[in-house]
Amino acid sequence: MIKNSELEKENFNIWLIEDNLHFRRTINGLINQTPGMKCSNAFETCEEAISLMETEFPPQVILLDIGLPGMTGIEGIEKFKKISPSTHILILTIYDDNEKVFDALCAGASGYLLKDSSPDKIIGAIEEVLSGGAPMSMQIAHKVLEIFSNLKPKKNDYGLTDRESEILKLMVTGLTKQQIADQLFLSFHTVNTHLKNIYVKLHVNTKSGAITKAFKENLI
Amino acid sequence: MIKNSELEKENFNIWLIEDNLHFRRTINGLINQTPGMKCSNAFETCEEAISLMETEFPPQVILLDIGLPGMTGIEGIEKFKKISPSTHILILTIYDDNEKVFDALCAGASGYLLKDSSPDKIIGAIEEVLSGGAPMSMQIAHKVLEIFSNLKPKKNDYGLTDRESEILKLMVTGLTKQQIADQLFLSFHTVNTHLKNIYVKLHVNTKSGAITKAFKENLI
DNA sequence: ATGACAATCGCACGTTCGTGGTATATTAAA
DNA sequence: TTTAATATACCACGAACGTGCGATTGTCAT
The missing domain is CATH 1.10.10.10 (Winged helix-like DNA-binding domain superfamily/Winged helix DNA-binding domain)
Structure with a gap:
């Protein structure tokens, strides 16, 4: 799958924040199996990640769940971005409601994947954020456009001259x-x-x- | 490439609006070579397409350029959507400035591709809108998120109680x-x-x- | 316990606003 | 050519607003 020589040289640093132990291990393994990527830290909560981020060197990418104990992923995005604006936040969650999608993207997420994404898609998405893209699950992209089209509402015409x-x-x-x-x-x-x-x-x-x-x- | 039996049965109807003759022929050919798709009409301007749309059965997808003589693609979107809300509009253009992207998506476009997209990508995008997705070129998706993060500006704190x-x-x-x-x-x-x-x-x-x-x- | 802040209440004065009128010139449609 | 719509201008009066002074009470951290 991955044959990008750049990736292999650089060994990108990725953190994972996910409270479900099983899913955390799965993704962790997936990343570490991928040449050029390293999941150097996996956390259960945003709080842990934030405190480490203040002392250690921040990662290039954070894979972030939204439904977390304590601080939500959405709140976390803002904190992470404040500490390290160049770190890409890739949302990986089960939530696909307009509200969450909107808030996450407004807060500065670089991408939004649903948890039913295949391992290939997830790795592909990480590569995509690293090369300046904005990976989104199909449903999410659709929701994004839905939000857009609701954004500019029917320009009510009151007949003003x-x-x-x-x-x-x-x-x-x-x-x-x-x-x-x-x-x-x-x-x-x-x-x-x-x-x-x-x-x-x-x-x-x-x-x-x-x-x-x-x-x-x-x-x- | 295309092995979707559904597509082969349905033979989806696609219109193309593009003022560049060469590009119009290329895309037209590309679509008609694809099993399950038919480019039943290709126009130079939105005006022509609109007038036909009022009499003929509207297509499932319109591939739409933005820089057109007469009515712009952006203006066209609203007209098309008014006549046939279920028709998907897929923008295919060279413009990638925030303004145009924003306006097009607000007007109701279902996807936004740049003209440097490969034939595969274009066909893939048509399939994606047909299955409820929102295909975007990587750069465009990135711009979309950029627009989002500027949308909710720094919640200025004036220290109100x-x-x-x-x-x-x-x-x-x-x-x-x-x-x-x-x-x-x-x-x-x-x-x-x-x-x-x-x-x-x-x-x-x-x-x-x-x-x-x-x-x-x-x-x- | 002292000080800072928030929330509450009070009055007076000048300014601006909202609304009831009326009126004329121009332009575009019927 | 009449009609309707638009933009312009004026006046007067009561209501609402903005701002200058106060003041008391409670809470919360130092």
């Missing part, structure tokens, strides 16, 4: 009516009128309400 | 000071004081400013 949108944008920056008027070389009264119309269209009756709505519904 | 955060949350819902006071069974003056302190901590001096900051920096 161009001028009104422009004024809404300025309002969001925190300007008062008078300041907006100055900025656009308009009379205070004109801005006042526009605001009134904006409020009617957005069904609000305060600046705060308009701003909140603007953010929540991507009107900015 | 629990009470202050609570009041900030209520403020965002559009309540007045008096309404917030009622909600929390506090005096108007107490809320007023808390707001003053919030303003100092957030370096703002209006409700609007506080709300904007709350949204922009995820303080909610």
